[in-house]
Amino acid sequence: MKKLCFAFLALLMLCALVSCVQESPEPLVDFEALKAGPRTLVSTEDLNGYVFAVYSDDTAELVSIDEEKFPKALTLPSFYEDYPIVAIGKEVFKDTNFTSVILSSGIERIGDRAFQNSAIESIVIHDGVKELGTDLFENCLRLQKVSFGAGVKNLPTGVCFSCPVLSEVTFSEGLESIGEEAFGDCSALKELALPSTLKEIGPYAFWRASLEKTSVPAGVSSVGIGAFRQTPWLEAKTEEWVLVGDGVLLDYNGTEKDVTLPEEVKYLSDAFQGKSLDRLTLPDTLLAIAPEALEETVVGDVIYNEENEAISAYFKK
Numbered sequence: 001m002k003k004l005c006f007a008f009l010a011l012l013m014l015c016a017l018v019s020c021v022q023e024s025p026e027p028l029v030d031f032e033a034l035k036a037g038p039r040t041l042v043s044t045e046d047l048n049g050y051v052f053a054v055y056s057d058d059t060a061e062l063v064s065i066d067e068e069k070f071p072k073a074l075t076l077p078s079f080y081e082d083y084p085i086v087a088i089g090k091e092v093f094k095d096t097n098f099t100s101v102i103l104s105s106g107i108e109r110i111g112d113r114a115f116q117n118s119a120i121e122s123i124v125i126h127d128g129v130k131e132l133g134t135d136l137f138e139n140c141l142r143l144q145k146v147s148f149g150a151g152v153k154n155l156p157t158g159v160c161f162s163c164p165v166l167s168e169v170t171f172s173e174g175l176e177s178i179g180e181e182a183f184g185d186c187s188a189l190k191e192l193a194l195p196s197t198l199k200e201i202g203p204y205a206f207w208r209a210s211l212e213k214t215s216v217p218a219g220v221s222s223v224g225i226g227a228f229r230q231t232p233w234l235e236a237k238t239e240e241w242v243l244v245g246d247g248v249l250l251d252y253n254g255t256e257k258d259v260t261l262p263e264e265v266k267y268l269s270d271a272f273q274g275k276s277l278d279r280l281t282l283p284d285t286l287l288a289i290a291p292e293a294l295e296e297t298v299v300g301d302v303i304y305n306e307e308n309e310a311i312s313a314y315f316k317k
Contacts (some may be wrong), residue, residue, distance in 0.1 A: 052080040053089070061087040067096045072119075078104040087111070090133060093118050099142070103129065108151075115140060127151050127172070134158055134179075141165070150174045155182050157202070164188060171195045178205050180224065185209070194220075201227050203290075212236075220245030225270040225290050242271070247285075261286060272297040279303060282311055289314040 049069030053061045060083035062076070078085060085104060090111030093101065097119045103126055112133030115123075121142045125132070127149035135158040137143055143163045148155065150172040157179040160166055167188040173195045180202040183189060189206075191213040198217050203224030211231040216223070223245065228234040234242070234251060242251035247266030252259070252275070260281040261268070268289045272280070273296045282304040289311065294302075304311045 050077075050080070052083075052085070054080070054083055058082075059084055059086045061085070061089050062092055063089040065092055065096070067098060070098075072098055073100040074098050075102040076104045076107070078106050088114050090114060091116065093120070110136065112136070113138065122146065125149050125152060132156050132159060135161065137163060139163070144168065146170070148172060148175065153177070155179050157181060159183075160186060162186070171198075173197050176200065178202055180204055181207065183209050203227060204229070206231055216244035216248070218246060220248060222267055222288065223248045223250060223269045223290070225273070225292050227269065229270075229273075241265075247287075268293055270294075270296070272299075284308055286311055 049066040050062060051064040053063045055061070060080040062085060076085065084106045086106050087109040088107060088111060091113045092111070094113050094116045095118065099119050099121045101120065101123060103124070105126065105128060107126070107129055109131040110129060110133055113135045114133060116135055116138045118140055119142050120137065120140050122145040124147045128151055129149055130151045132152060132155065134156045136156065137146065138158050138161045140163050143160070143166050145168040146160060146166065147170040152172070152175060154177045155175065159179065159182045160169070161181045161183070162185040164186070165188050166183075166186045167190065169183070169189065169192060171194065174197050175195045176197055177200040178198070181204045182202065184204045184207040186209045189209045189211060192211060194214060194217055196217045196219065198220055200222045201216070201220060201224060204226040205224065206228050207226050208230045211228070211233040214233055228250060237251065238253060240252070240254045241249065241262060242253065243264060244250055247264050249261065249265045249268050249271045252271040257276070257278040259277055259279070261283055263283050263285045265283070266285060266287045268286060270290065270293050272294060276298040278300045280299050280302050282302065284305050286308070287310050302315065306312050
């Protein structure tokens with residue numbers, strides 16, 4: 001009988017141990033991933049609530065922070081010992097309650113989801129920052145203002161996706177591309193000045209934003225599907241052919257079923273989304289078609305020159 005009791009107790013202890021192992025949280029810092037990065041990880045050090053990674057190129061990266069040890073308005077240090085801090089790692093401020101973070105002048109890179117779901121209210125990305133991670137400020141419910149410096153050439157996917165009170169965004173000249181869903185579902189964003197250097201706008205970049213006033217620069221030659229869908233700015237346009245940038249066709253408000261694109265069109269976005277056409281004729285001047293541009297379009301015939309590789313490549317996918 002005692003043996004059975006001991007066996008039963010041992011089984012209970014084993015189950016409890018397994019339960020604890022299963023419920024253990026993920027480690028705050030993935031050191032194996034750091035070791036596998038583009039630089040050689042020399043060491044990691046915990047200093048007064050900061051955890052830094054030190055690399056073989058004598059630079060440091062902030063990889064985690066104990067928010068309980070700092071004020072909610074935070075100014076980041078420039079150095080860890082003698083090592084300049086050049087990067088903020090992925091998810092460092094994710095889910096934290098910091099309302100303001102002032103970046104030190106040496107920061108060049110900010111990792112994926114670094115501020116995702118945080119309480120950040122405003123931030124300035126200074127000119128020295130060159131690389132931003134994906135979903136950087138996604139779902140920051142208090143973010144009102146963000147400024148991107150001249151070092152940022154490409155805004156990544158979801159950089160400010162679903163930030164409901166974001167109303168002020170400042171870009172610098174030098175920005176070349178805005179990624180997919182970058183400002184999608186930003187319901188307070190009503191006005192936006194896009195820089196003249198901009199060349200590409202990704203799919204759903206401003207989808208469901210409250211944009212009323214903006215202008216697509218003349219140098220923009222590519223606009224992904226849904227980029228301005230469900231925005232007051234696009235819905236207010238009533239002309240037959242809504243052309244922006246360098247010959248980008250955003251929308252078609254005509255009623256014809258037999259449609260020939262004007263020769264001014266160089267890039268076809270989802271202008272015919274949800275429409276039904278008997279025939280669509282594409283001119284040789286058309287240089288490209290956005291991926292999935294015609295997937296929600298019913299077309300009887302598409303007429304085009306098969307020797308035009310840019311067009312024929314779309315229909316041969």
